[in-house]
Amino acid sequence: MKKAKWDLITVVGPTASGKTELAVAIADHIGSELISADSRQVYRRMDIGTGKDLSAYQINDRQVSYHLIDICEPGEKYNVFEYQQDFFHVYEKLRTEGKIPVLCGGTGMYVEAVLRGYQLWEVPKNPELRRSLEGKSLTELSYLLSKYKNLHNTTDVDTARRAIRAIEIEEYYHRATPARRNYTAPRSLVLGLHVEREARRQAISRRLHSRLNEGMLAEVRRLLDEGLSANALIYYGLEYKYLTLHLIGMVSYDTMVQQLEIAIHQFAKRQMTWFRGMERRGIPIRWIDASLPLPEKLSIALNEAGR
Numbered sequence: 001m002k003k004a005k006w007d008l009i010t011v012v013g014p015t016a017s018g019k020t021e022l023a024v025a026i027a028d029h030i031g032s033e034l035i036s037a038d039s040r041q042v043y044r045r046m047d048i049g050t051g052k053d054l055s056a057y058q059i060n061d062r063q064v065s066y067h068l069i070d071i072c073e074p075g076e077k078y079n080v081f082e083y084q085q086d087f088f089h090v091y092e093k094l095r096t097e098g099k100i101p102v103l104c105g106g107t108g109m110y111v112e113a114v115l116r117g118y119q120l121w122e123v124p125k126n127p128e129l130r131r132s133l134e135g136k137s138l139t140e141l142s143y144l145l146s147k148y149k150n151l152h153n154t155t156d157v158d159t160a161r162r163a164i165r166a167i168e169i170e171e172y173y174h175r176a177t178p179a180r181r182n183y184t185a186p187r188s189l190v191l192g193l194h195v196e197r198e199a200r201r202q203a204i205s206r207r208l209h210s211r212l213n214e215g216m217l218a219e220v221r222r223l224l225d226e227g228l229s230a231n232a233l234i235y236y237g238l239e240y241k242y243l244t245l246h247l248i249g250m251v252s253y254d255t256m257v258q259q260l261e262i263a264i265h266q267f268a269k270r271q272m273t274w275f276r277g278m279e280r281r282g283i284p285i286r287w288i289d290a291s292l293p294l295p296e297k298l299s300i301a302l303n304e305a306g307r
Contacts, residue, residue, distance in 0.1 A: 005306050007095065007186040010103040012111055012275055013193030014268035016203040017290045018297075020056050022193065023104035024064050025298045030100060030307060033065040035090055037105025037114070040236055042078050044070045045223065048216040049239035051207070074223055075232045079169075081120045084113045088183050103188070108274030115283055117185035123172045133164045141167065148174065161235050189305050190283060192275055193290040193297075204264050212257070217243055238263055 009030075011023040027034045034057070036042075040050040047054075057064045067090045072078050087103075087110075094101045105111060113120060133141065141163035148170035195203065220243040223233060233244040239260065246256035279285050286304050288297050 004100060005187070006100060006189045008091070008101055008103055008188035009301075009305055010111060010115065010188045010190045011193070011301075012104075012108070012190065012285070013106065013290065014195060014200060014271040015051070015106055015264065016200065016207045016268070017193040017195050018294075019104055019106070019193050020053060021294060022191070022288075022297050022301065023102050024057055024059065025294060026301055026305075027064050027102040028059045028062060029298065029302060030102075030305075032099040032102055033067065033094055034102045034104055035087060035094075036066060036068045037083075037087075037103055037107050037110040038069075039078070039083075039107040039110060040240075041069045042072045042083075043074050043076070043236075044072065045226075046074055046219070046236070046240070048211050048214050048219045049243070051211070074226075074228050077165075079123075080109050080113050081123070083110050084118070084120055084183065087114050091186065106271050108271060108278065112274075112278055112281075112283070114183075115185055115188055115190070115278075116281075117183045123169045126168050126171065129168055129171060130164055133167065136160070138163055145170065159234055159237055159241060161231075162237060190278075190285045191301050191304065192285040192287045194287045195290040199291060200268055201265055204268060205261060208257070208261055208264060211239070217247070220244055221247055238267060 009026055011019045011026070013019040023034055026032075038050065040046060041052050043050070052069060054066075054069075057066050068083070068086055071086070091101055091114075103111065103114065112118075133144075136144075138160050141160055145163060145166050148167075216239060220233065220240060223240075224230065224244070224247060230244050230248050233240045242251070242256045242260040242263065245251050246253055251259065275285060288300050290297075292300075
C-alpha cells in the first residue's frame with residue numbers, strides 16, 4: 001500500500017475566515033477527526049465569545065469528532081506547554097487508528113509549536129521581572145515583547161497582564177536556551193484561508209453583531225455570576241475583556257461595541273502577520289481564497305492532500 005504523503009492536515013486563517021467549516025468538511029470527507037488549535041476554546045462555558053459554533057461539526061446526519069475544546073474551567077491559565085502535550089496525546093492516538101487528523105485554529109503559536117516540534121518547558125513565575133514591568137502600558141509592553149524572537153504568540157496579547165506573562169515566557173526561554181525539538185514534527189499539509197482586507201472587516205463586523213444578538217453579553221454575565229473575577233475574564237482578552245468592562249460599568253454599551261470591533265480587526269491582522277511569519281520560518285502554506293464556495297475550497301484542499 002502506498003504510504004500517505006501527510007501525517008496531518010492543518011487549516012489556518014484569521015478570525016471569521018471560515019476555517020472551521022473547511023476543516024470539518026475535510027475531516028468528514030477523509031473519515032477523520034478535528035483537533036482545535038484555539039487558545040480560548042479550551043474553556044468550558046466560554047462558547048459564544050470564543051466562536052466555538054459546535055453545530056458546525058455536524059454535517060447532515062454525521063458528527064465530526066473534535067478534540068481540545070471544553071477541556072478547562074474558566075479562570076485556569078492554559079498555555080502552549082500544556083497544549084503541545086495535549087495535542088500529541090490526541091494526535092498519536094488518531095494516527096494509531098490509521099486516521100490523518102485535521103488541525104484547525106487561529107492561535108499561531110499553538111500551531112507552530114506542533115508543526116515545528118518545539119521543546120517547551122513549563123515556565124514558572126518571575127516575581128522580580130513582574131515587579132519591574134508593573135505600571136507599563138500595553139504599548140510599552142508590546143514593544144518589549146517584540147524584541148524577543150517570537151516564540152510567544154503576540155496575536156493573543158491585548159491586555160497588560162497577558163503581555164507581562166508573554167515577556168516572562170520569552171525571558172525564561174531566552175535564558176534557558178532549551179533545545180528546539182522534543183516531539184517529532186508531523187509531516188503536515190498546511191492550508192491557509194486568505195480573505196481580502198475589506199471582506200475580512202465586513203465578516204468580522206457581521207459576526208460580532210450576530211454574537212451579541214445570540215447572547216454573548218449574557219454569557220459573560222453568567223461567568224461573573226459564577227464567581228469568576230472581572231480581572232480573570234479581562235485576562236482572556238477581546239470579547240471577554242470588553243464585555244466585562246461594560247458589565248462592571250467602565251464603558252458604555254456603544255463604546256464597548258466600537259472598541260471591541262476595532263480590537264478584533266487588529267487581532268485578525270496580527271494573526272495574518274503570524275502566519276506570514278510561519279512561512280518565512282520555513283512552513284509552506286497553500287493559500288486558498290476564502291470567498292470561494294465551500295465545495296470548491298474542499299476540492300482544492302483534497303487535491304493538495306492527494307485525496
